[in-house]
Amino acid sequence: MMVSSIILRTSVRLILPLSLLFACFMSLKGHNEPGGGFIAGLVASIAFCIYRMSFGAEALLRLLPVHPRVLIFTGLGMAAVTSIAPLLFGLPLLTSRVGTIRVPLVSEPFHYASAVVFDTGVLLVVVGVSVGMIMRLSEELE
Amino acid sequence: MEQPSSFWLLLAVFAPVLAGLLSMRIRPSLVTPRVLVALVGPVVSFLSVLIHLAGHGVAKTDAATKVITWIPSLNLNVAFLADGLGAFFALLVSGIGILIVLYARPYFGMSKDEQYRFYPTLGFFTTAMMGIVLSDYMLLTLLFWEMTSISSFFLIGWYRYEKESVHKAMQAFFTTGLGGMAMLGGILMFGSSEGIWRWSEVAHWHPHSSGYVIAAFCMMFAGAATKSAQYPWHYWLPGAMVAPTPVSTFLHSATMVKAGVFLVGRMYPAFHELTIWPWLILIPGAITMLFGAVTALNQHDLKRIFAYTTVSQLGLLMCAYGLGGLEFEHGGQHLMAIDWDVTQIANHAFYKAPLFIIAGAIAHVAGTRDLPKLYGFWRVNKPMVIVMLLAGYALAGGPGTISFPAKELFFYAIYHAFEIHWIFQVLAVMAVLTAVCNVAIFVRLFTTLLGLPFGQRDLSFDVAVQGQGHGHGDGHDEHHDVGFWAAMLWVPGAVLVAWQYLGGLLPNLWSWIFRPLEANVNYEGFAERLPFVWEMHWGIPLIMSLCAIGGGLVVGLSPLMRGAVGDVHDRIYPFLYWLCVHGGGRAFRTFQSGHFRWYVVAVVSFLILGFAGSVYFEPAMLDVHTASPLEFWPGLLLGIVICVSALMLPMVEKRVIRVLVLGACGFSVVGMYLIYQAPDLALTQLMFELISVILFVLVLRMLPSPDVKKSPGKVWRIAISAAVGITMGWMTLLAANSGTPPALGPFFEANSYEGTEATGGRGGGGHNIVNVVLVDFRGFDTLGEITVLSIAALGVWALLPGRAVRRLEEKFGSEGGAA
């Protein structure tokens, strides 16, 4: 499925980087305000979908030169690795606190970082899944 | 008293199967060594039992061997009980086992393949049988019981690539398996209600007629009855004649079918006081006895004749035990109407085994088992005919064999029972008629085999000419043995039949051997030893015997009842099978119709009915206080949009409008989330709504256009779906107004950014509580859900593989095209 129109194409060219930026923003602020990995991933994948519709599959392939499965499973791997890491310190899975010293100034940034990695994993998975599904289905249609 | 060790009995039980397996290790071409190795099994068993008995004597009923722990929490351990009954059976089984091993060798000739698998299977069966008779734990008995079913399945289905044989094997296994299940139930019920799991403990049990005990007893008897071919479950036994003759001999003389009799004997000391005992056992027993005898008389095939006499004799043995439940006064004493039960069993084994052995041998030599065709077989093979007639004489219960006093004892028991109820006179008549048939069978065998007048004769067939030299009726080898192995076709029969005359002519010797094994000898007249023929008390029983002999002579010589009739009960199993397959299949397919719509109806009906039931049990749930919906108008408005768009969905037809309607519903839900102070939800739902609509539009374009068929009835669809909706809506209302304080939410709020005392000052480090819950408090859920997402993507790709994979599949084929 491809919708071609000059206006759409031009606007999409503009919208894509903007919405990707917006997605990054959403994912970063998610811990304190509405947002987070899911929403960011969805925003990004909608942007990709629109791009796909206006420029076609090859263009998207040039933009995202990896198979979506790599995207998904890198994301899932990131989430898994972040969650497993505490096990090595004798803590339960997914524990976001690292180390045993409870100094707020040190532990807070550390913890924040681990959650971001997890959230980025989520983002990648969501992008990969939605882009992957829609790409495959529209490929079928053509 | 010190408990004897289990070692010798363990050896006795497992020696046959070990020897059998060992014989498989010998090279197929070495037949004689194979036989010798297989022979070791029953010989060791026999000797081990003897050694055990020599060391410890015949056990009292409550003196079991030491326990080898196996599964104590299920009351299943290994311990043995070599009391009179058990020890006798063990010796009988292993003794006849020895002879069968010897007999099988010439029977199968030099057929390597058959002997290769025969000895292990036979060993397995012998082990199972030894286990039944020696086990102390009831469940252990059951274990071996089922093993006999399994191994007899292999033996009966010996010619496994022939349909008939397979069918009969299945029939036998299913019938005895059915009984096995009943027996399992009985043992479990008895054990769990009385706390008794060992036969040796039963001796200390005080019988009482509670419902559980009676039900347990009935079920255990059902097990015994199917195994021992009691009417109407007898049909499997003649069917089992498709097996090779060594198997028939072993199964039907001493082992498999006697297992049921053995079980009744095991139960006798404990259960005979139940009032139900005599009636439950006597009625099928008596019918079986007479039916078997009459049918046997109307057969031509030797094996079928002996099969039905076996059925008859099993009925007689059951009757003997059934009568044992009766008490009567004699000379001021309370006596039980059972005597010398072990002798009764031994008697049958000692004439039935030779009969089968010779039947097989004749078939092997003459190529037929049809009695009319064997007219004058005397001229072909004299030793065989002699042994057969000697055994047949015992079958008829002729004086001079142990069979005669055994039958007399049975008549005595019936005679005494006259005192209790007149109905036993009917039993007496049935017993006499049975004896008449047995005598007649002997007369017919005698006249036919010797080629005398009045014998049955098939004029088209002269056994002396046609039968000699090529046996392909039953034996399967062209090559005939000579010398030692040829003699082995009939010598085992001679060895066994000798016991008949030993007992009949030297009753003192017999009594000396068997008296210690007889657990329950009550009648003082026969307490010490068996009588000689002339020592019998004159009276009704002897008259009965004379009637039987006279009647038998008349019937045997007369032209009556000389046909070969079928047995209507052979249809029972096919009918049951048909019932299960067709009736059961129909019942199942009523539910499993393949129609998705019906499945949905069933599932939601479950929900609706369950809800109705809950209302019945918990009327309080109909009582909900909620505020008016009019108070918050934006909510009301959104709610109306949601409801209306949902309701429109089934009504509109056009694709575009449908998508619009779906979108309207979704976006109103987004609004609802906003009202409910859930910005994260609203955002996420919005995005997913967008992507889903894209997906949906894509997919709708790919689907085939709908049929124009009418949709199914609307009224019931609306009724069912409305009921489901109301159920769930009501539950939502109820739970939302339950007033239970949530325990988790406040904790998340308190610890979202900074911890509290409860968490030791540890917090989630985020202001957005929902997100902190998602990645921290319940981050594990999130890990799961992104996994679901990933799997969904994999699933989509697996369903619709990319071009590269498809090219490969075209090249190498796919599952559908591969075999």
Place this chain on the structure above:
Amino acid sequence: MTNHWIILFIIVPQVTGILSVLLMNKIRAQRFIGTLSFVFNTVFSIYLLLEVRAHGTIFVSQMSDWPAPFGISIVFDGLSGLLVAASSMVALGCYIHSFSLMHPMTQRRYFHPLIQLLMFGVNLSFLTGDLFNLFVSFEIMLMASYAMLTLGAERRQLTQAYKYILLNLIASTVFVIAAGLVYGLMGTLNMADLARIVAEKTAPGGEGLPAGFTAVSVMMLLVFGLKGAIFPLWFWLPDTYYTCPISIAAMFSGMLTKVGVYALARTFPLIFAHGAGHSMIMVIFAISAAFTMFLGVLGAVSNHEVRRILAIHVISQVGYMVFGIALMTPIALAGCLFYMIQHMVVKSALFLCCGIMERYAGTDDLYKMGGLLKRDRLLAVLFFVAAMSLVGLPPLSGFFGKLVIIQEGWHIHWWLSVLGLATGALTLLSMLKIWSYGFWNPPKGQHVVVPTGAPRPRMLKSGYFGVTLLVLTALFLGFGAQPVYDIAFQAGEQLTNPRAYISAVLQYDIDAPPHEQLAAAEHDAEVVDPMAVVADEREEATP
């Protein structure tokens, strides 16, 4: 320390699954790490089970290190442990079997990662101690099973799969709603916490359970019952299981229904079978057990395609398990547990045998088969042992499962015991049917040309290995029933008297009346409790 490592049962398959996707084009590497993952799970679970047997330990790990009702708990006790061990074993057997019996092109369709992720879901379902997390794990498992059910995308798969998916979708929706309702009614989602609340409220003098609890129980019964294929919710099973590739069918029929039955066995004695509707729930269980057992076996007997017979048999045997739950005594639950694990192993073994039989005969239709014994003795032996275990002839494993359930049944629902025995006899008939038509009877079909004793095709080697592994396990479960029963009895005891479970998960001594460890948290909860405020408001508003 070991406590936290129990999460490996879940993480190892997940990581293996991820790696398998990244190693997409290297089949051998995928097989290697996949096998390794299952072997690890099997060995590790057996190791932990020995610990459980010796000391009665309950391993608990709190995800993200938050205390029990707030975070998500993962619990490894006798019940979940035995199931994890059995399912890992079954997965191993089926996985190895698939190497040679699944078409290579089908394997390329993400079979290797999917099976790992399926095990992620299955193990998580067994181990999780949180109701909503149970929903998530069900979804993982279901999603993977949807994908595997349609793997290969043959026509017969596609025309049936929608039933499975849609019925499960209904159940999932009901589950989500019910989980929400539980939160609304009880205020918590942790199973141990729920059990504690239920025990407190139903104790003499307690305030009683909130209105509507029974209806929620019924909803849960629907959800778990549908997954476990009990009457009248089984419909998806006979229509779908026989369609998918045989190694997958073996795994599904071994494991997936057990997850539903496990959830019934876990949650109902602990939580849902209490309160006003107790008697109704128990009656539903009993009736359902009866129909499930008996109709299931009738369906199996009446078919003549091996796959269908085996698939429909799953239902019948689920009936025995539900029978055990319907009795709800410690011993019956132990029997149910034992029956579950042995059935997993045996049923999968039978399916795997069926796969090899099909290879020889070219069909699974019994009327077109015959004389397979001539073709392969080893296969016949393996099949016979597994079939007799299924029937429950002693001393094979099925016997010991049935034994206890029927024994307990006599004193509670005697008619169910009778039905159970009858079902056993009919099971025997159906297995004999396969045996006589398939292995005995005059030889027919493709294998006729193959002479007796010809060497087995080398390509089937791993198939035989898988079957043998499972049959040996089944034999062990039969002859070595005692150690397994030790654990099962512990688990049954624990389900009916959940003090130990609650104490272990919530990490306080339930017998000590004031919940000291939780005092602080509950204090906080009271301060911000919105409902208290609302309730006050309402009372003021409506005098």
Place this chain on the structure above:
Amino acid sequence: MTLILAVCVAVILAVCIYLMLGRELKEVAMGVFLLSHAAHLSIIAMSRSPVLSGAEGHDLKSAPILGMGSQPVDALPQALILTSIVISFAVMGFLLTLIVLTGRRATTLNVDDLAKEQLPTP
């Protein structure tokens, strides 16, 4: 306000079941599309903020974000719904693909026609 939600849940569920009882798999898919909304609306009702109970004149509760208001609503139901939304999206995607493929292989999406295939033979 919970009453509105309850009615919405009831209506959506009823429509879904109605569509599932229909003849076309396509319609069934549309029903499924709505199904998750019902579940989510049912769960959100459990967060019980005062405005939703219709208590007039009471302070609105704020979104579950610290610093937005004095009394955030219960965050857990929202988290549950988020999880559930994602999952139902995944299932939906797969189901749609399956229906596409089924339609293609079986050339029909009529439930009755599909039922006729592969019925157990007596």
